[in-house]
Amino acid sequence: MPPKSCALCNVSRPILKRPKTGQQICKDCFFYVFETEVHNTISEAQLFRPGDRVAIGASGGKDSTVLAYVMKTLNERYNYGLDLYLLSIDEGITGYRDDSLETVKRNQQQYSMPLKILSYEELYGWTMDAIVSEIGKKNNCTFCGVFRRQALDRGAATLAVDHIVTGHNADDIAETVLMNIMRGDIARLGRCTLICTQGEDTIKRSKPFKYAYEKEIVMYAYFKKLDYFSTECIYSPDAYRGHARVFLKDLEAARPSAIIDIIHSGEAFEVREEVKKTQKAQQTCKRCGYMSSNDLCKACTLLEGLERGIADAGISDKGKKKLEASGPAPDSLRKIPYFELPGGPGPAVAIESVQQAPPQD
Amino acid sequence: MTSSSSSTEQLKINVDFGGGLEILFDNKRSHVVSLPLRVAPSSSDTNPTDPISSSTTESATADETRPTDVSALIDHLKDNVLSDRKRAGLFAENGTVRPGVLVLINDSDWELEGEGSYVLKDGDNVSFISTLHGG
Known part of the structure; x- marks a missing residue:
């Protein structure tokens, strides 16, 4: 039976058990703590400066839709002074990305943010549909992942933004930590848990949802009735990530703090110089x-x-x-x-980032 | 809960699917399902921690039945409503929802309501939302 009142305001009926803390909280307190924690993540890492132009990598899925909404809310509430843009990559997957881009176009209206769509076809001359018909469904995720990463940077360069934010959440980062361990890619552990990465020749990228649980993101979208798209990619999913994901969800069911604990483990690894040199x-x-x-x-x-x-x-x-x-x-x-790059490499940043940048992930 | 138990009475439950789960259920987000007031204490894949589940089989007698709860609803949805049988594992496994599927009972996190043991009332709304699709 639910307790009579919210653990935070002691007034309203709770609607959610927080996976991070076990607290039972009401809808208004949930919105408030979720947004405030993202704000704290942003301000502690000093991600932005007033006047920054920031592109939100928008797929139309739950994470980036919630990210766009929360970034807009926080920008207004705390006067970040940011110019926000939506940046979408059209991989050219009929029946999947074309539908999800319709969601992004609605978000553009709903949040009144300018939207830039860059397609694989325009950039590479190949849609994913064409790539799959050439190579089949094996390895197509490699093409898609490599092409998307570069397309995001190139789209950001045409928008002349200082910064790209993506919807990667705590679950995603914990999954990546597990995958890197399982692959023996220990040298990547430090980087994959960074909230902000910037190489010399790339646009700064960060993850404001680094500490946000997927459950809370989906609950937030549900209670705010946000418009998002959720269909699995029609081409073969990333099977290896799928295993890490199922394993992580099982761990979370037994002990919800497992997700944050795995991120902390990734952060705490001290990698020997010889291992770093493999990068x-x-x-x-x-x-x-x-x-x-x-x-x-x-x-x-x-x-x-x-x-x-x-x-x-x-x-x-x-x-x-x-x-x-x-x-x-x-x-x-x-x-x-x-x-x-639009304005050459940006000025030095006050974050745990500047270091030689290994490739993807 | 009220236990007026005429055996012909049925519960009408409003079920919603989101986050991509609807694809497994005929691509329909909203369903109305009718369930009896009481069900047999176990189905083939009831939660193994349930102490009575291992011994009982079919044809349960009246006092062996239990009030219809969310676990019974999940079994019913999996056995009778799910259209994509090959991917049933994306919705339910081991007698409960697959980890990563969120459940809300009358717009409240089911973890606050006793999860599968919540006893359903006529007109309850139950939502199942997958978090497993990309973002």
Whole structure:
């Protein structure tokens, strides 16, 4: 039976048991503590400065929809002085992304924020539908993930923003910690738990929902009746992440603090220098100017493989050898437009970030 | 709860699916289901911690039945309403919802209401929302 009143205001009927604290709280107190905790996360990490132009990576899904709503609310409530934009990537997945983009377009109206949509087709000349028809459903998530990351930076550059925020939540980060451990990618643990990352040649990226539980994000969207899109991608899901996710949800069911505890574990790892050195130093892609740990960035390698009909060139060593054996890239090869930051690398930032930036994730 | 127990009486429960779960239920977000006032104490996959579940099988007698609760609703939805049988595991497993599916009873987190043991009343609203889809 529910207790008579909310643990915070002692007045209203509770509607939610907080996974973080076990507290039973009412709807108004829930909205207030959820928003205030995100505000505290933002201000403790000093993520923004007045006048910053900030793009919200918006997929139309629950996390980014709630993020857009909360960023707008906090910007007004606490006078952050931010110019907010919605930035969406159209991967070109019929029956999935086209529908979710309709949600983002409604969000644009509902939150009165300018929206920029950048498509894989425009940037790479390939939709995901075309990529899947070329390579099948195996490895297509690799293409999509690499292309999306770069597309977000490029979309942000055309908006001339200082900062990209994404809807990654505590559950997502805990999953990534688990995956990195299971893959032996210990060198990435520190970076994957950072609230804000910035390499020399990329736009600052941060995760205001780093400490927000997925359960609370979904409950927030439910009680605020926010308009979001929730359909699984029609192409094969990321199976490995799926296992980490199921495992994490089982842990959470037994002990809800597991999620925050795993994030703290990731943060607390001290990685020996020899291990850190397994991360390659960053350079600039010789073909497209995007940050890369090799001469060619991953997106250029994947695109060259697609264009030359050796799609596994960017996936396996065997594919790479096949590409090398077939000679140098022809001059007529389709290339990704050269990447330039709007105002050059930003000024030094007052956060736990500036360090050599390893690649994705 | 009130226990007027004419065996022909039925509970009408309003069920909503969200967060992508509706795809498993004929792509319909709202359903109205009718359930008897009492149900057999166990189904094949009742919570194994339930002490009486292991011994009983079908044909429960009147005093072996239990008032219809949310666990019974979940069993009913899984056995009779779910349309995508191949992916039933995305909704329920081991006699309860799959971890990551949120449940609200009359707009309140079911963790405040006794979860599966909440005894349903006629006209109750129960929502199931998946958190498992991308954001």
